[in-house]
Amino acid sequence: MTTLLHNRDLLPVVAPIAIGAIILGGWQVTCTVLAVPDYLFPAPSSIWHALCGNWPTLFHALLGTLKVTLMAFAIAVITGTLIALLFAQSRLIEISLLPYAIMLQVTPIVAIAPLIIIMIDDTFISLVLCAAAVAIFPIISNTTIGLKAVDPGLLAYFRMARASRWQQLVRLRIPSAVPFFLAGLRIASGLSLIGAVVAEFVAGTGGHSSGLAYEILQAGFQLDMPRMFAALALITFAGVAMALAMAGLSRLALTWHGTGGDDQ
Amino acid sequence: MTAPVPLDEVPLDAVPLDAVPLDGAPLDPPPPVELLSVEKRFANGVLGLEPTTLRVKPGEFITIIGPSGCGKSTLLKLASGLAEPSDGRVWWWRGPFARVGEKTRRLAFVFQDPTLMPWASVAANVRLPLDIGHVDPTEADDRVAAVLAELGLSDRATQRPRQLSGGMRMRTSIARALVTDPDLLLMDEPFGALDELSRNRLDERLLQLSAERGLTTMFVTHSIYEAAFLSTRVIVMAANPGRIYAEHTIDAPHPRGEAFRLSPAFADHARELTRLLTAASLDTRGNQP
Ligand SMILES: Nc1ncnc2c1ncn2[C@@H]1O[C@H](COP(=O)(O)OP(=O)(O)OP(=O)(O)O)[C@@H](O)[C@H]1O
Ligand SMILES: [Mg+2]
Numbered sequence: 001m002t003t004l005l006h007n008r009d010l011l012p013v014v015a016p017i018a019i020g021a022i023i024l025g026g027w028q029v030t031c032t033v034l035a036v037p038d039y040l041f042p043a044p045s046s047i048w049h050a051l052c053g054n055w056p057t058l059f060h061a062l063l064g065t066l067k068v069t070l071m072a073f074a075i076a077v078i079t080g081t082l083i084a085l086l087f088a089q090s091r092l093i094e095i096s097l098l099p100y101a102i103m104l105q106v107t108p109i110v111a112i113a114p115l116i117i118i119m120i121d122d123t124f125i126s127l128v129l130c131a132a133a134v135a136i137f138p139i140i141s142n143t144t145i146g147l148k149a150v151d152p153g154l155l156a157y158f159r160m161a162r163a164s165r166w167q168q169l170v171r172l173r174i175p176s177a178v179p180f181f182l183a184g185l186r187i188a189s190g191l192s193l194i195g196a197v198v199a200e201f202v203a204g205t206g207g208h209s210s211g212l213a214y215e216i217l218q219a220g221f222q223l224d225m226p227r228m229f230a231a232l233a234l235i236t237f238a239g240v241a242m243a244l245a246m247a248g249l250s251r252l253a254l255t256w257h258g259t260g261g262d263d264q
Numbered sequence: 265m266t267a268p269v270p271l272d273e274v275p276l277d278a279v280p281l282d283a284v285p286l287d288g289a290p291l292d293p294p295p296p297v298e299l300l301s302v303e304k305r306f307a308n309g310v311l312g313l314e315p316t317t318l319r320v321k322p323g324e325f326i327t328i329i330g331p332s333g334c335g336k337s338t339l340l341k342l343a344s345g346l347a348e349p350s351d352g353r354v355w356w357w358r359g360p361f362a363r364v365g366e367k368t369r370r371l372a373f374v375f376q377d378p379t380l381m382p383w384a385s386v387a388a389n390v391r392l393p394l395d396i397g398h399v400d401p402t403e404a405d406d407r408v409a410a411v412l413a414e415l416g417l418s419d420r421a422t423q424r425p426r427q428l429s430g431g432m433r434m435r436t437s438i439a440r441a442l443v444t445d446p447d448l449l450l451m452d453e454p455f456g457a458l459d460e461l462s463r464n465r466l467d468e469r470l471l472q473l474s475a476e477r478g479l480t481t482m483f484v485t486h487s488i489y490e491a492a493f494l495s496t497r498v499i500v501m502a503a504n505p506g507r508i509y510a511e512h513t514i515d516a517p518h519p520r521g522e523a524f525r526l527s528p529a530f531a532d533h534a535r536e537l538t539r540l541l542t543a544a545s546l547d548t549r550g551n552q553p
Contacts (some may be wrong), residue, residue: 157373157375161392167396175383257425258384
């Protein structure tokens with residue numbers, strides 16, 4: 001055990017798994033011993049059965065949610081980066097448009113989602129738009145900050161070497177912004193999943209069936225708690241998978257960038 | 265013999281005529297940089313440099329020494345166009361800064377710290393000024409390879425700055441300056457962070473390079489010995505307000521090497537510089553408004 005506690009590579013994996021196992025075990029035992037009915041609080045075993053029993057539907061719903069999430073994420077990243085590049089071009093553009101970006105950020109998506117869903121016929125497109133609206137802000141703000149957070153010495157060098165604005169942007173500002181952009185990417189990946197699920201809830205209450213949120217709603221109507229938990233577990237799983245993928249991506253990118261990695 | 269200043273290159277009203285010293289500096293070749301009654305007052309009202317006139321002749325190796333905060337960096341930034349004078353005028357080859365960068369009018373600046381791009385390899389960092397200047401890529405490759413070899417960095421070409429030692433980073437920064445084949449090289453304490461031996465080695469290399477390439481150099485240092493070894497002329501500055509306190513010419517012939525460092529002449533120059541520097545650091549007029 002002591003050797004495991006000192007293993008810096010394995011510990012971050014093994015320790016959380018151990019905690020999870022203890023919690024699941026305790027949960028299972030408590031539910032069994034106290035004979036808690038499934039419709040009040042299902043035991044892990046019932047959730048597992050619900051997951052296996054409803055797998056085709058749930059898997060289809062998971063794919064739907066992931067499709068919305070990834071599409072929204074891609075749109076948020078591309079549009080957000082373009083907007084940040086636009087902001088970096090002129091102070092006037094930035095101060096004129098930034099308040100609207102902030103308005104977009106502070107308005108709760110649940111409040112705008114019904115509007116978007118009513119206005120746009122295609123459910124998929126409206127869901128993607130809602131989720132992208134949630135995810136775009138960290139990309140815009142982080143990338144904008146990164147494009148400005150340039151080493152003043154290097155900036156002086158570029159000016160003295162008579163670099164054009166374009167050369168400054170491509171050779172100095174964009175590379176400097178990479179770590180900031182990656183941090184924005186990680187936040188945005190989580191937010192696009194949240195946005196997708198929230199939008200699905202709103203759409204689901206309006207009768208447009210789609211994704212895991214709709215499954216949760218349906219299970220709620222039918223008081224099918226194990227199935228509800230199973231759908232919830234799938235959402236969590238999708239979120240963790242996205243977070244891990246982003247962490248891996250930013251590690252790779254930072255190693256390439258020369259500002260991260262182990263050989264500091 | 266007093267030569268007239270060629271006025272065709274400079275708008276007449278840009279500089280008061282009495283600010284132009286007509287002391288017979290030869291026009292051909294023109295001085296790489298001239299500070300004419302140049303004053304620097306910062307935004308907060310501090311007088312960083314009182315009106316100063318300094319003419320740097322082609323091929324000179326000028327070293328600037330002085331107590332900390334006396335305005336050495338300020339003077340160098342004015343000479344590099346990185347800072348604007350609040351009064352007076354700076355000329356490069358008897359022309360405005362807009363013409364710097366043309367053939368035989370190239371200027372390079374080495375900052376006190378290496379200021380390299382952490383995301384780019386050593387070779388890419390050195391290549392940067394050529395890329396900015398749209399030099400033909402194959403020619404750029406050749407020039408980068410040559411200057412890296414010159415500075416002993418060939419085997420580090422693909423590494424990132426963080427994988428280098430401090431001295432190697434500084435050499436990369438110097439390579440980035442030399443690759444442009446500058447005519448005027450401005451260096452602000454480039455070897456400040458290096459050990460004595462590396463510094464001596466780089467000093468000798470720098471002298472060789474300036475001789476081979478016919479460089480004109482302005483060099484800021486805290487080391488009296490470095491100043492005595494490198495310079496043809498040493499400018500001693502004093503603080504509060506920043507100003508030129510004294511000048512000392514070092515007439516020892518080039519090339520200079522270890523033999524010069526051990527010679528009595530070197531010791532004499534070093535002693536004289538110490539005397540001037542001590543006097544300069546005692547001579548403060550108090551901070552004038
Ligand atoms: N941007 C600025 N605003 C106000 N004061 C400044 C500014 N830059 C420099 N100074 C002041 O001008 C004086 C000269 O500064 P400078 O950097 O030229 O000194 P230095 O001789 O290079 O010193 P060191 O040897 O420590 O590098 C200092 O008193 C400094 O505080
Ligand atoms: Mg300085």
